[in-house]
Amino acid sequence: MLACKRIPVMPDLRQTPENPERSQMLDWRPIFDAAADYDAFLAKHATDEQRRRWDSTLEGVTLKGEQRELLGGFTRTMNVLCLAGAWCGDCAKQCPILQRFAVSTPRIALRLLDRDADAAVANELRICGGGRVPVVVFLSEEFAECGRYGDRTLSTYRKMAAEQIGAACPTGLIAGDENGADVIADWLREFERIQLMLRLSPRLRKLHAD
Numbered sequence: 001m002l003a004c005k006r007i008p009v010m011p012d013l014r015q016t017p018e019n020p021e022r023s024q025m026l027d028w029r030p031i032f033d034a035a036a037d038y039d040a041f042l043a044k045h046a047t048d049e050q051r052r053r054w055d056s057t058l059e060g061v062t063l064k065g066e067q068r069e070l071l072g073g074f075t076r077t078m079n080v081l082c083l084a085g086a087w088c089g090d091c092a093k094q095c096p097i098l099q100r101f102a103v104s105t106p107r108i109a110l111r112l113l114d115r116d117a118d119a120a121v122a123n124e125l126r127i128c129g130g131g132r133v134p135v136v137v138f139l140s141e142e143f144a145e146c147g148r149y150g151d152r153t154l155s156t157y158r159k160m161a162a163e164q165i166g167a168a169c170p171t172g173l174i175a176g177d178e179n180g181a182d183v184i185a186d187w188l189r190e191f192e193r194i195q196l197m198l199r200l201s202p203r204l205r206k207l208h209a210d
């Protein structure tokens with residue numbers, strides 16, 4: 001008779017007194033409402049030098065005609081919450097891109113939250129076990145979570161891999177333009193993906209009769 005293999009039991013990941021590290025579902029609406037818009041966030045958290053870095057990036061973010069047209073065609077409201085740090089170099093490179101998107105369409109409501117201001121949110125949005133920023137949470141008009149994205153885009157990681165891994169361990173990837181069009185395109189693809197998710201949602205189509 002063949003011996004039956006014992007099927008391993010998956011661990012219970014629900015938060016319990018014995019398992020306190022498991023996060024509970026957060027109510028994103030009050031968190032979003034407590035966060036700040038782009039300028040207010042910088043006014044509160046950035047030093048003069050940090051503000052200059054963010055302003056320099058924002059001035060350099062140029063959208064192509066088809067990118068502006070894409071954003072202008074958004075029809076669903078997207079509440080976008082970004083966990084960030086004014087001191088963070090990656091945030092200074094990427095958050096101004098999000099602001100450029102937000103001012104390009106009334107359908108994007110962008111709010112920023114300092115990473116150290118809310119421990120529960122920072123814990124919930126850990127990436128690879130660490131408190132990395134920026135991390136974006138995409139929310140519907142009713143503040144239902146639709147997706148998360150961070151901390152660096154694919155183009156940036158390709159560039160880093162090419163520089164740090166080197167020819168001795170080739171990845172087959174092409175290095176991207178970390179500070180330019182490639183990162184803008186990376187972020188815009190994710191915004192478009194969430195917008196299409198919202199636009200095609202049967203529940204929202206019924207709500208808006210479209």
